[in-house]
Amino acid sequence: MLVLAGTPIGNLGDASRRLVEALTGAALLAAEDTRVAHRLLAGLGVEARPRVVVVNEHTERGRVDELVAAAREQDVVLVTDAGMPTVSDPGYALVRAAIDAGVQVTAVPGPSAVLTALALSGLPTDRFVFEGFAPRKAGERARFLGALAAEPRTVVLFESPNRTAALLDAMIEAFGPDRRAVVARELTKLHEEVVRGTVAELAAWAADGVRGEVVVVLAGAEPAPASFDDALAAVRDRVAGGARLKEATAEVAAATGLSRKALYDAALAARS
Helix, strand or coil, X not given: CEEEECECCCCHHHCCHHHHHHHHHCCEEEECCHHHHHHHHHHCCCCCXXXXXXXXXXXXXXXXXXXHHHHHHCCEEEECCCECCCCCCCCXXXXXXXXXXXXXXXXXXXXXXXXXXXXXHCCCCCCEEEEEECXXXXXXXXXXXXXXXXXXXXXXXXXXXXXXXXXXXXHHHHHCCCCEEEEEECCCCCCCXXXXXXXXXXXXXXXXXXCCCEEEEECCCCCCCCCHHHHHHHXXXXXXXXXXXXXXXXXXHHHHCCCHHHHHHHHHHHHC
């Protein structure tokens, strides 16, 4: 089978017993970086070293057939430098090919920078969206953030330390200075730091430079206040669709926060 193995994102002590067992039993280890993989094996005390091949953004598609064929006969374990394969890391093409070929795919869950930063952020966690890395070029980044301006869910982003300040400055332009956000860096490592505030406050903090692996968590947009005319039009649409006026006004009032009685009275007046 193909085994997607989550690896520590910083602290080797976060490695699970299942991860050690998977690495010990692997006949073939597909790794984003062989040097990182060998350090992981040594750090976890894995003595029965599997054969290691490189699977990164440059080599993945060229390795797919070989690895899928190998996974038909033996366990192939896929690891990235940190965290879960396929999440802003190599692995998707291999997983898709294995599934299409009828090869069993399983996972050894492990630490996640996305979920760790989200949990530490203090921002809503019931609904969130992961957007990977923001574009590097200023114009593309501005359009990318513009598309998130009305996103109501908490947004999680990865960013390189040398572009974090530029991202936060662009967020001020896209969302205004007062949107809440969090920068989490060096998660689970010795110098872990979680900085919370408005995007303006975080931009000022980051202006002198940021070090380490960075995750940015952005609060979702507050819902725009509903206009009474739009709400009344929504009531009429529901009634035209077969709803009773009382039910339609109750639904729209609950969705918008507007007065049910005011909507009901206005809809009745419009009828007459």
